[in-house]
Amino acid sequence: MTPLLLHKYHGLGNDYLVCHRSVAEQLRNEQIRILCHRHYGVGSDGLLIDSGDQNNPTLRIINPDGSEAEKSGNGLRIYARYLFDIGRVGHQPFLVHTAGGDVFCKVHEDPHQITVEMGRANFNPTALPALLDLYEALNYPLKLADETLSVSLVSMGNPHCVVLVDKLDLAEVHRLGPQIENHPLFPRRTNVQLVEVIDRSTLRIGIWERGAGFTMASGSSSCAAASVMRKLNLVDNRVNVNMPGGQLQITFGDDFQVSMCGPVHKIVSLTVDEDCFAGGDDALRRPEGNVPLSA
Numbered sequence: 001m002t003p004l005l006l007h008k009y010h011g012l013g014n015d016y017l018v019c020h021r022s023v024a025e026q027l028r029n030e031q032i033r034i035l036c037h038r039h040y041g042v043g044s045d046g047l048l049i050d051s052g053d054q055n056n057p058t059l060r061i062i063n064p065d066g067s068e069a070e071k072s073g074n075g076l077r078i079y080a081r082y083l084f085d086i087g088r089v090g091h092q093p094f095l096v097h098t099a100g101g102d103v104f105c106k107v108h109e110d111p112h113q114i115t116v117e118m119g120r121a122n123f124n125p126t127a128l129p130a131l132l133d134l135y136e137a138l139n140y141p142l143k144l145a146d147e148t149l150s151v152s153l154v155s156m157g158n159p160h161c162v163v164l165v166d167k168l169d170l171a172e173v174h175r176l177g178p179q180i181e182n183h184p185l186f187p188r189r190t191n192v193q194l195v196e197v198i199d200r201s202t203l204r205i206g207i208w209e210r211g212a213g214f215t216m217a218s219g220s221s222s223c224a225a226a227s228v229m230r231k232l233n234l235v236d237n238r239v240n241v242n243m244p245g246g247q248l249q250i251t252f253g254d255d256f257q258v259s260m261c262g263p264v265h266k267i268v269s270l271t272v273d274e275d276c277f278a279g280g281d282d283a284l285r286r287p288e289g290n291v292p293l294s295a
C-alpha cells in the first residue's frame with residue numbers, strides 16, 4: 001500500500017479530505033467511511049478525489065455514508081484551492097469536470113477566496129431526480145408522516161429540496177432533514193435546506209445534506225436555496241447566504257446561471273496509518289456525533 005497521503009481543508013466549516021485517485025484506488029468504500037468518521041477516523045463531511053489527468057481536472061465526491069455525489073460547491077472551492085496549492089493551476093479561471101456538469105473555478109489573488117460558476121439551476125423535478133410529472137415543483141405539498149410541507153425542488157447537478165420558513169430553527173432541520181432526505185419521491189435521496197428570508201439580499205439557511213446529515217455550510221445548498229428564492233421573486237440577483245459556518249455570496253446571471261464566491265482554508269496534510277482500518281467495520285456501527293447516554 002503506497003502512503004495514504006490526505007489533505008484536509010474546510011469551506012465555512014464544511015470539512016473535506018482530499019486525495020489523489022492513486023490513493024483512493026487503494027481504499028474500499030468502507031475504509032473511506034472510516035476515514036470520514038469523527039471518532040474512528042480523521043473526520044470529515046466527505047472525501048474529494050482528484051481524478052482525471054494533469055490537464056483535465058476531474059472531481060469525484062464521496063459522502064461520509066459512502067454514497068457518491070454529483071457535485072459539491074464547497075468541495076469544488078476546496079478542490080480548486082488544492083490544485084492551486086500543488087501548483088497545477090494559477091489565478092486564471094479553469095474548467096473542472098464533475099458528474100453533475102463542468103464548472104469554471106477561479107482562485108483569487110488572495111487564495112482564501114474562490115469563485116465557482118456552478119451552472120444553471122434546473123427546476124425540472126426529473127433533473128434531481130424526483131418522481132413528479134411536473135414542469136416545475138414550486139410550493140409543492142410534500143406529505144411526511146405527521147405533516148405536509150410546502151417545498152420547492154431544484155437541481156444544481158445534485159438534488160435539493162428547499163423549505164421556506166418564517167423563522168429558521170435548526171432543531172427543525174434535524175427533525176425534518178432525514179424524513180425529506182429519504183422520502184420515496186427522491187429515488188437518489190436529496191439534500192434539504194430550511195430557508196428564512198431576511199431581506200431581498202440576505203438569507204439564513206439550515207442544511208441537512210444527503211449522505212452527510214447536518215453540516216455547518218454547503219455551497220450547492222446555498223445556490224439551491226438562493227435559486228428558489230430568486231424564482232419566487234423573494235430576493236434580487238445578488239444574495240448573501242448565511243449558515244452556521246459563515247456566509248457565501250451568490251450571484252445570478254442570465255437564465256439562472258449561478259456563481260458562488262467564498263472562502264477555503266487548509267487545515268493539514270497527513271498520512272493515514274493502516275492501523276486505522278485494523279478494527280474492521282466495527283467503527284461504522286458506532287455513533288458519530290454526541291454519544292447518546294444509551295450508547
Ligand SMILES: N[C@H](CCC[C@H](N)C(=O)O)C(=O)O
Nearest residue numbers: 069072073074158218219220
Ligand atoms: N452531500 C451532497 C454533496 C456535498 C454538498 C455540499 N457539501 C456542498 O458544499 O455543496 C450530496 O450528496 O449531494
